[in-house]
Amino acid sequence: MTSSADPLDQIVEAPFDSALSERYLVYALSTITARSLPDVRDGLKPVHRRLLWGMRLLRLDPAAGYKKCARVVGDVMGKYHPHGDASIYDAMVRLAQPFSLRYPLVDGQGNFGNVDGDNAAAMRYTEARLTAAAGELMAGLDEGTVDFRPTYNGEEEEPEVFPGLFPNLLANGASGIAVGMATSIPPHNVAELIDAATHLIDKPESEPGELMQFVKGPDLPTGGICVDSPAAIAEAYASGRGSFRVRARWTVEDQGRGTWVAVVSEIPYQIPKSKLIETIAALINEKKLPILADIRDESDEQIRIVLEPRSRAVDPQLLMDGLFRLTDLETRVPLNLNVLDATRTPGVMSLKQALAAWLDHQFEVLVRRSKHRLAKIADRIELLDGYLIAYLNLDRVIAIIREEDEPKPVLIAEFGLTDRQAEAILNMRLRSLRKLEEMEIRKERTALDAEGKGLEALIESPARQRTRLKKDLAKLRERYAPETELGRRRTTIEEQAPAREIPLEAMIEREPITVILSQRGWIRAMSGHRDLAAADTLKFKEGDGPAFAFHAHTTDKLLLAADTGRFYTLAADKLPGGRGFGEPVRLMVDLEAEAQIVALLPARNGERLLLAAADGKGFVAKAAEIVAETRKGRQVVNVRPNAKLKVVRPIDAEDDYVAVIGDNRKLVVFPIGELPEMARGSGVQLQRYRDGGLSDAISLRLEKGLSWAMGGESGRTRTEADLSPWRTARGAGGRMPPVGFPRDNRFGPRPQ
Structure with missing residues (x-):
């Protein structure tokens, strides 16, 4: 009886740090190459590619009916993507959202979420099929254009990449976080991308800046206005890293009698409308932007956010500048063109490099499709030559078939046929014999021969390939032309200055107050301009009394001067209320223990x-120049030791x-x-x-x-x-x- 091997003999001793780093590196590479970063050739991550492939096999093309998303997710999870159904469905939902993708790849029926940030309905309630853009992205999969690989369990095959002419990477963008790197690509306009690609086909050595005459900037599904300068946009595209400043689109609506409201009709990309409205409503409740009185959401299918000013005297641009600075009505859309190249190597590409890599893939697809078609033509010509021989010797062929027990070798030997030709002749139906007319056979063969020569010339000539690809791109551009509803540019490129700094008077509601500082350093602000001689105004703790009392406004900055020559600044709107005796002023500023307060007064502009x-x-000092920004104040008067x-x-x-x-x-x-x-x-x-x-x-x-x-x-x-x-x-x-x-x-x- 043999003894089993000791399990401890299989343990390999290794340093913990090296073992950990090797295993973590495997995980990191898997995350980078098989999960988070898109491929530069088709712009898809594996989960998206498998979703579209699974839907194609279910024959969910744009002309077919819808099928339950649960069916699609189940097929994809069981055959191609062994991960959780929730993550697969989430990816599918995003492909169907017109406010997430510029050109949706999935046509959804049912609740697929909305711009407010609400989630989609469960997959058992929703249905889907492919869009025309998805069909264009997968066009050519049956023509030998790309390699296939076994699925995770080896039972099926899936394409490594999609061959279609649709420029999905830049058209729909992508975002993802891997290990040690991330990607963020905003959507762009297909017509502009095709124009830039056509320019690159003609002038592959052109400068990156030349593409800016075609690609003006991102074209976001939710519209908005890109307010960066052309130079800043060009710099981002040249390096592949940067960001684009995007603002909401708004107009002023006249309400009559001099009143007006600001109406927001488009919000920045990937900003949930409900969260945006909550943020603005909080500004109103907290009185952080007093010039704004109210906000109303009157949206239906179209966004309509109504902003009502405090008074008709408010400057509309000042109001919107305040909202641009304080809310996501202005945001930055990042650009980090970090993608996998044709060798599955991650790297940041410029706009020109990404377009060039996509074009290289399209040239490869064109050549492979041509070679695949050539092989099909050769196979067909071989059969047509056999049919022609059979037609010319029809009686003898029939006699051989009737008389010989094994007619195939006899046919091959007598007429010099190949095995495939003989097999095709023997498999012909009798009713096909009447169609075996010599003219028809020769006509089809001549056409195939001419097509084959044209394909051979195309394969051998890069110039012909460029011409053919430009022609194919021009046909695609017609379907996404700027004149069409799907192809029109939604995001306006319009350089604007940064939002203005909001004056303090606009940020704080201007109200009269009476500021009182006691001899022991207790400060308070009573509402209104009180009578400084009234007994109820100047109430103090026992043993305390008034030191400073004056009228001010909540928008004022107060200067507190110590005998050390250091000045401190207090915000009038932050002073404790008039109920009680206030709070010690030393809790608000870092006043030295031995220092005595010499003065407290408002810092008036120009005073x-x-x-x-x-x-x-x-x-003499200007009050505005000695205002301090921190609790520590600022030294203004340099006093001598005994003074x-x-x-x-x-x-x-x-x-x-x-x-x-x-x-x-x-x-x-x-x-x-x-x-x-x-x-x-x-x-x-x-x-x-x-x-x-x-x-x-x-x-x-x-x-x-x-x-x-x-x-x-x-x-x-x-x-x-x-x-x-x-x-x-x-x-x-x-x-x-x-x-x-x-x-x-x-x-x-x-x-x-």
């Missing part, structure tokens, strides 16, 4: 600020002088033009001090004099009209202020 430090240095930023005041457009007072109660007045305008720095000396430093500074209009509040409850102000005693050059020591000037050496709020 200038007077900035001064305690050491008497200062300068702090002390003054941040807006400058009126009419102000022409600056008044500065020091802790030593000395006042100077000098022209504002003596101050530099900077975005950052320490500035220049405003006033000279022996002891102390700067107390306050303000800008003014000299002819109106200097005014200050007299204090108390009277609300009266006092004005010193003649400031000539204090007028001096910048940096002077100054002299005592006018009689009655506040004892705290502060100018106070500017009188209105």
Whole structure:
């Protein structure tokens, strides 16, 4: 009794990393070559090719009736594609969707999904047959034009590639993700592709850019407008990588009395309409685009999305620019022409290379079809020669057949027939004898002989092949001419500038607010312009009180200045509401722990600020130039170690002088033009001090004099009209202020 072999003897020790890499490489190659990337010759992946082949064998041609998709999927899964039925059906559904394929290859009957993104019905409910485009793609399969290979179980055969003249790769596009590579090819117009291919047949060495006079850009099933420049489109086609900026097609409809709505009639490729509408509706609900009031979907078979503006004063182009920037009404359609070439090698091709590879395949198909036909002609001529001999010697042939037990060898020996000729004569029916007329036989033989010579000449002459292929392409172009409904270009190529940056006022609904910042740094924004003197407005926590309170709008940017010279920016629409005491401002910006807040004010466009430090240095800054974009703010005033930023005041457009007072109660007045305008720095000396430093500074209009509040409850102000005693050059020591000037050496709020 023999002992069984030890299973452990069959174990091969190998390093884990090499074993893993070898196995993963096999998987990767299988994914790349047999699943995810299309073939440059017919533009199909194996699942699509097997689907169409299975439907052809079921005789589901365009003139035949429909059959259940479940029948097709079952045949394809059982005979050719041993994968899940769901994946096969999904691929079949895409081939039938007119919004996914520019020229559908499957004619579906039933629910095959829609542009909203809804799924197709189950395969047991839907029916399908082939389209004319699929027939053109498979034309010539019975004429020896391509090689066949055994199916996965060896019981059937399937074509390695389709021979048809339809340029499916670029006409319908493809997308797929393999291992380490992907492909994404948008659909194109067949007539334009044929024109470009014809040009390549005549001038194979032409520059890639020359094809742009024929192929203007992608031609997407859902239409839209390709707004890239011709140079950008040409660059993408020349390299095989890039993208195309595609926008929805829209028009303005007049509603009467000056009102209008924007109507979207075409949306970008592969954008589900329902998701797009949800996104726009969310913008409206979240008030992220206040100039848009409402959206309505009035689509039936044709897309019709109605956009209603907030008011008739809204600029339609501004509204659409906002939607282009914020939604998929503008999107980028990628181009990554990564395909398998004739040797099943993946690679990125340019438009010219892809068309040239497809033409090479068509030349090969043409030659193989011609050789296949030549063989058929030779077989037929052989039989016709035998029939002619039988006709000329009909009585003797009949006698041999009647008298001989084995007439076949006798016929071969007596008349010099081949085995096939003798077999054909013996298999003839008696009623065919009357048709064996010499003239008819000779006429058919002459025609076949002439056809054979023409095919031989075609096979031997590349020039004849080019002429024949151009003629065949011209016939195909007639069926997809731009004048036909199927062939007309749907996507307009129209260069447009990028969508404009939306002004802040358009992105945020402009509403009046009252901003309040407490002494302890709690900030809030109350709706409306409240009375700043009212008790209910200025409520604070115990021990806290007002520091800054002013009127603003939700569209404003607020500048918060710290005594370190760093400025921070707050968005007015992001401030906490007026209920309660607000929130600590230090939660909104990265304010240093020791820093004290010097000022809080709106950053008005075109406004200038007077900035001064305690050491008497200062300068003028534009408010728009010191707005910070981050929580950390930006350093504007470079203060010396022992000094702090002390003054941040807006400058009126009419102000022409600056008044500065020091802790030593000395006042100077000098022209504002003596101050530099900077975005950052320490500035220049405003006033000279022996002891102390700067107390306050303000800008003014000299002819109106200097005014200050007299204090108390009277609300009266006092004005010193003649400031000539204090007028001096910048940096002077100054002299005592006018009689009655506040004892705290502060100018106070500017009188209105």
